[in-house]
Amino acid sequence: MIRYYNQGNKLTFSNRIKLIKPSSTMALTSKANEMRQNGEDVLVLTVGEPDFDTPDYIKNAAKDAIDAGLTKYTSVDGTPELKKAIIGKFERENNLSYQPDEIIVSAGCKQSIFNMLQVLIDEGDEVLIPEPYWVSYADMVIYAGGSPIMLHTSYEENFDISMIELESKISDNTKLLMINSPNNPSGKYFDRKTLESVADVLQRYHENIYISSDDIYEHIHWHQEKFHNIVNVCPDLKDRTIVLNGVSKAYSMTGWRIGYAAGNADIIKRMKTLQSQSTSCASSISQAAACAALTFECKELPQMKAEYKKRHDFVVEHLNKINGVLCKETDGTFYVFPSFKDYIENNESLKDDKDLAMFLLNEAKVAVVPGSAFGLDGHIRLSIAIDMKSLETAISRITSILS
Numbered sequence: 338m339i340r341y342y343n344q345g346n347k348l349t350f351s352n353r354i355k356l357i358k359p360s361s362t363m364a365l366t367s368k369a370n371e372m373r374q375n376g377e378d379v380l381v382l383t384v385g386e387p388d389f390d391t392p393d394y395i396k397n398a399a400k401d402a403i404d405a406g407l408t409k410y411t412s413v414d415g416t417p418e419l420k421k422a423i424i425g426k427f428e429r430e431n432n433l434s435y436q437p438d439e440i441i442v443s444a445g446c447k448q449s450i451f452n453m454l455q456v457l458i459d460e461g462d463e464v465l466i467p468e469p470y471w472v473s474y475a476d477m478v479i480y481a482g483g484s485p486i487m488l489h490t491s492y493e494e495n496f497d498i499s500m501i502e503l504e505s506k507i508s509d510n511t512k513l514l515m516i517n518s519p520n521n522p523s524g525k526y527f528d529r530k531t532l533e534s535v536a537d538v539l540q541r542y543h544e545n546i547y548i549s550s551d552d553i554y555e556h557i558h559w560h561q562e563k564f565h566n567i568v569n570v571c572p573d574l575k576d577r578t579i580v581l582n583g584v585s586k587a588y589s590m591t592g593w594r595i596g597y598a599a600g601n602a603d604i605i606k607r608m609k610t611l612q613s614q615s616t617s618c619a620s621s622i623s624q625a626a627a628c629a630a631l632t633f634e635c636k637e638l639p640q641m642k643a644e645y646k647k648r649h650d651f652v653v654e655h656l657n658k659i660n661g662v663l664c665k666e667t668d669g670t671f672y673v674f675p676s677f678k679d680y681i682e683n684n685e686s687l688k689d690d691k692d693l694a695m696f697l698l699n700e701a702k703v704a705v706v707p708g709s710a711f712g713l714d715g716h717i718r719l720s721i722a723i724d725m726k727s728l729e730t731a732i733s734r735i736t737s738i739l740s
C-alpha cells in the first residue's frame with residue numbers, strides 16, 4: 338500500500354525545498370504538451386528550445402563515441418578533449434585565455450549556474466539580478482540560502498540598468514552580480530558602454546563582489562557591436578568573474594545537456610567537489626558531441642541565426658499592430674518580450690499577465706510565458722524557436738483573439 342506524506346505523520350520535507358517553485362518555462366511547456374497529447378491544437382511558444390535538428394557532424398561524433406566504447410564515467414570536470422575544445426573556443430571567439438583547471442563541464446549551463454551558486458552563496462548573502470531575469474535565477478539563489486535583490490528596468494527605458502540603482506542596492510552582504518546578455522527574456526544585449534559602467538562601479542569600491550556572465554545566447558546576437566562580456570571589457574575582473582555557457586542554444590543541443598563554467602581555479606575546484614557528490618560527470622557521449630560542436634566550423638549556425646532574425650522581424654512587426662501592445666526589436670536570443678500593459682489595463686476581464694497567458698492558451702491555443710515569471714509584470718515572453726509556418730499561425734491567432 339502506498340502511504341503519502343500528509344496530515345498527521347512526522348515525515349516532512351526540507352525547509353529549503355519549500356522555498357522554491359517549479360520552473361515556469363518547464364511547467365507551462367509540460368502543460369501545453371499535455372494539451373497537445375489530448376488532441377488539442379496548441380502552438381507551444383513557451384520553452385526556449387531551437388526547433389532545428391542538431392547538425393550532422395555533431396550527431397556523428399556521438400555515434401563514433403558510442404562505437405569507440407566511450408560509454409563510461411569521465412573525469413568529474415569533463416573529458417580533457419572537451420576541456421581543450423572549450424579553451425580553444427574561448428581563445429578563438431572571446432579572446433580569453435583559460436587553463437584546464439579553470440574550466441568545468443556540467444549537465445547543461447543550468448547545472449553550472451546551480452553549482453556556482455551553491456559554491457558561492459551563504460545564508461544572508463545578497464545576489465544582484467537585473468530584471469527581467471531568466472526564471473531560474475531567483476529560485477536558485479533562494480535555494481542556496483541567499484536573497485535575490487532585483488535591479489529594476491523597464492520597457493520604456495529600454496531595459497537599461499541604472500548605475501545609480503546598482504550602487505544603491507550594493508550592501509555589505511552583496512556577494513554576486515548576475516549578468517545575462519543577450520538577455521532571456523528581453524533579448525537585450527548589454528553593450529560595451531554599459532558593461533564599462535558596471536565594471537567601474539564594481540572596481541572602484543566593491544572588490545568583494547563576484548560577477549557571473551551567462552553568455553548562453555552569445556551566438557544568437559544581431560546587435561551592431563561584436564559580442565563582448567564583462568571580462569572582455571574589463572580584464573581586471575577576470576579573477577572574480579565566472580563565465581557560463583553551453584552548447585544547447587547555439588548548436589541546437591538542448592537534450593544533450595552540456596554546459597560549462599570558466600573562472601578562478603579555486604571556484605572551479607569547489608564546483609568540481611560538489612559535482613563529484615551529485616552527478617559525477619556529464620554524459621560521456623554528449624561530451625564527445627559537444628567537443629565536435631566547439632572544435633569544427635558549424636556551417637548551420639549562420640543559417641539558424643538568419644532564420645531567428647527573420648522570425649523576429651515578422652513577430653515584432655505584427656505584434657506592434659495590435660492595439661495596446663508594444664514590442665521592441667531585440668538585440669538577439671530567440672525570444673521577444675512585448676509589453677501588454679495597456680492591453681491589460683483596458684480589458685476588464687484580465688487582471689494581469691498571468692490571466693492573459695491563460696486566456697491565450699485557452700482561447701487562442703497559443704502557449705506563452707507571463708512576464709511576471711521573469712520579474713516584469715505586464716509582459717509576455719514568446720519563444721520564436723518554432724518554424725515560421727507555426728509562428729505565422731500563432732501570431733494570426735493572437736491577433737484575432739485580441740483584436
Ligand code: GLU
Nearest residue numbers: 360362363383384385521
Ligand atoms: N532556458 C530555456 C527557457 O528559458 C529553457 C527552459 C529552462 O530551463 O528554463 O525557456
